[in-house]
Amino acid sequence: MDLGYNGKAVLVTAASKGLGKASALALAKEGARVIISSRSEQALADAARDIEQQTGQKVITIPADVSQPEDVERLFQEVRKATTELFGLVCNAGGPPAGSFLSFADDDWQRAFETNLLSVVRLVRASVPLMETSGGRIITIASSSVKVPIPGLILSNTMRAGVQGLMKTLSIELAEKGILVNTVCPGRIATDRLQALDQAKAEREGKTLEQVQQESLQDIPLKRYGEPHEFGQLVAYLLSPANTYLTGSTYMVDGGMVKAL
Ligand SMILES: NC(=O)c1ccc[n+]([C@@H]2O[C@H](COP(=O)([O-])OP(=O)(O)OC[C@H]3O[C@@H](n4cnc5c(N)ncnc54)[C@H](OP(=O)(O)O)[C@@H]3O)[C@@H](O)[C@H]2O)c1
Structure with a gap:
């Protein structure tokens, strides 16, 4: 199926690795003109080279920390x-640290707010004027925690709920400009972030990484972690001109993990 990008420009933030990079790769494969961003210039350059080699498409890199307004x-x-x-x-950023309520001070909350919620506000505000003539598509990468909060991830659980409220409201406000707005939520997709969270849990609970991963798989009906490309494919569809009627929704990419209707 041709998703109809035909060189249309798309921006993916936090795209030097993990879900952002997989989304950028899927978009480049579909013929989008991809601009990627993240904090590390070197990591970005490496990601761009890899995507270019796999797709033959030129990738533009712009270093930026999305938590910083300047x-x-x-x-x-x-x-x-x-x-x-x-x-x-595609609005994306690194996830906030794990920890319980009493382990975080105001600064931690502020950092999570700036990185995972206010960044989306700022990115969308700057993008809409560039989309107005031909409409557009906006996606934020959130988490399955919008449906079922994840123990030990209170900062993420709180900010993602805010993102979901923001995205739903934007889908209503921006519809008249032809801008379609959706949220895509990873369950457990095999990236460095997931590996780090599993490793931290193993250390906390005195278990091996393999034990923690095996226990984690018990929650997932498909009995495996997702692959980043399985996430990127959905982003590429929802962001495309071929998506003409899906807006205001939240999609789980979770192998059936979230047991909610
Ligand atoms: N993987 C999962 O299963 C899963 C599940 C639920 C939620 N999520 C969420 O999905 C998002 C992506 O996760 P991931 O698994 O792909 O993580 P990842 O593999 O750790 O990759 C994170 C990416 O974000 C960039 N980044 C981090 N902080 C940034 C900032 N302030 N500004 C700009 N770029 C930044 C990093 O590049 P630089 O270091 O170059 O900046 C890197 O490219 C996170 O918010 C995570 O919490 C993931």
Whole structure:
């Protein structure tokens, strides 16, 4: 199925590895003109080279920390140099640290707010003027915790719920501009972040990494972690011109893990 990108420009933040990179790769495979961003210039360059080698498409890199307003401003100055129109935006950032309620002070809450919620506000605010002529698509990468909060991830659980409220409201406000807005939620997808969380849990509970992973698989009907490309494929569809009617929804990519209707 041709998703109809035909060189349309899309921006994916936090895309030097993991789910952001997998989304960027899937988008490049579908013929989008991909701009990727993350904090590390070197990691970004490596990711761009890999995507270019796999797809033959040129990838633009712009370093930026999405938790910093001046970085987001500079990011969009560079985006505007690269393109006059942006068709798609994928909002992504690194996940907040694990920990219980009493382990976090105001600074931790503020950092999680800036990184995982306010970043989405700023990215969308800067993108909409670039989308207005031909409409567009916006996705935020959140977490299955929007349906079932995850023990030990209170910062993430709290910010993701805010993101979901924001995205639903945006889908209503931006519909008249032809902008479709959705949230995509990983369950357990095999990335460095998941490995680090499993490792931390193993250390906390005095278990091996393999034990923790085996226990974790018991919650997943498909009995395996997802692969990043399985996540990227859905992002590529939802962000595409071929998606003409899906907006205001939250999609789980979780192998059936979330036991909610
Ligand atoms: N993997 C899962 O199963 C899972 C489940 C639930 C939720 N999530 C959420 O999905 C998101 C992506 O997770 P992942 O598994 O792909 O993580 P990952 O493999 O650790 O990759 C994180 C990416 O984010 C970039 N990044 C981190 N902080 C950033 C910032 N402030 N500004 C810009 N870029 C930043 C990193 O690059 P630089 O270091 O170069 O900045 C890297 O490219 C996270 O929010 C995570 O919590 C993932």
